[in-house]
Amino acid sequence: MSTADQDLRTLTRRSFTTGGIAALIGGSGLWWMKNARPDDGIPWPLRKVLQFNERLSRTYYGPARLAPTYDVSRARDPRVNGQIGLRSPMDMSQWTLDVLSSGQKPVVERSLPIQAIHEMPRYEIVTEFKCVEGWSEIVHWAGARLSDFVETYGHETAYISLTTPDRDYYVGLDRESALHSQSLLAYEMNGKPLTLGHGAPLRLVCPLKYGVKSIKRIGAIQFTNERPADYWAERGYDWYLGH
Amino acid sequence: MSRLEYKHPRPIRWMHWMNVVLLSGMIWSGLLIYWAHDVYQIRIGDRVLFRFFPEWFYRIFGLSSRLAEGMAWHFTLMWGFALNGLAYVAYTFISGEWRHLVPNRKSLREAWMVVLHDLHLSSVEPPRRKFNGAQQFAYTGVILMGAGSLLTGLAIYKPVQFASVTTVLGGYEWARLEHFALTIGYVLFFLMHITQVIRAGWNNFRAMVIGYEVVAEPTPQSELTVANSACHPGSIFQQCLCGLLVQALSRRQSPQQASMNQDDVWRDSHVDR
8 A cells, every 4th residue: 555545544534534523513503503492482592693683783773774765656555464463353433542651560651542643744655565574565655753753752762662452463663763764653555544454543664674563553652671572573583673 | 656636725625514504504594484485486478387486395395384483594694604605715815726716718618618528529628627617617606606695685684774785786676586596506506516526526525525636647557546546435336326427418418419519519629729
């Protein structure tokens, strides 16, 4: 056997052993990650990375950056996706938007009729509504700015929580996204009052987030410094979901 | 006599194999995401030739109803994929390795000759260099695809904060399609890569693990020695597979087509020599 052959054998044995050990370590790492204790529906290491991604996004976030807007002729009706929080019977005349105090046991500070929102400065926006599933649709919305609402009826808090009247659906928003100039409390879609399926009488439109954050049929709004519960974040999705 | 020649530097080997794991993870988690809105098709007019993907595909690989899990993995592994890719590009530049990888003036013609040779349409052997023209295009191209995936990915991950990127790519929906098309590109690359690795044999594959390749010294017996040193349990498997592939390839061609193409190629290659 030549020295080249001997060298080759040694090199092959060494490298394949190292490679095998590395593959074993890498494989166990992934296996551990996949089977780690779940934190709201996904393994906790993945949740930690999503939270890291959120911190990074929020550092980079600029309130002046706007979601692209389009000509109104391109607006279409999006599909009705998700009925959670809309299944309870709805009496429009009884509807109010309740502003809740912060804390664990909130009390209703104020109950506002829909007129209160209609009387606020009206804004229209044509933006792309993006669903977490992957589809998107250009939609024309009209409503009041959430930032105006916060100024009039709210408090300066780190988070805002929004829930449907039956509390079945709930979303949490970070302050920057809620106060963004394109975040609307919408009452019209494509030139017509909201239908029940699209969240009548009042829904959120937040072009900075996936559609799941744009809660339909808002019943209550709470200003809080604790990170609010979020329906889909409890089911494995990122809490932030920011664009 | 044969000797050992250092072919692939250690960092390149590590990054190559890490990329195998990371890219597989990205494609798998990407499919979990794509399932939730699987609209892409290959169509001619109204006739659907292929739907991405048929129901059985999701069933076999267990890809259905796992959107949240897919997103969590995708937005975790993306860091590994991006950092590994950037490290690779940085390394090839710092080490000078890029000189072997980036196509030059001669590469296009050489790549074409390699394709003809591999399809058994030409007997002109590919040059005995680290990477031939076809490899240079493939390996540089796949790196550009990686950059494309990062860019189209960013465009659909942060379409407001990076709205300019999304707009340049043709908007949110186009960027999603481009992101998907690149993934299909990786799968095609992978199939071609695996085919060529099997064809090239154990010695070539082993070099991506140990770094060294056995090369023949230019002596009359060189061919024999190389053949012997390649006689490894793996190579028997490899040669069988290779034989099957060659047969499959040559059978697929109609006789007229083959002879027609060959005529052109012969003329071409003889002029060249």
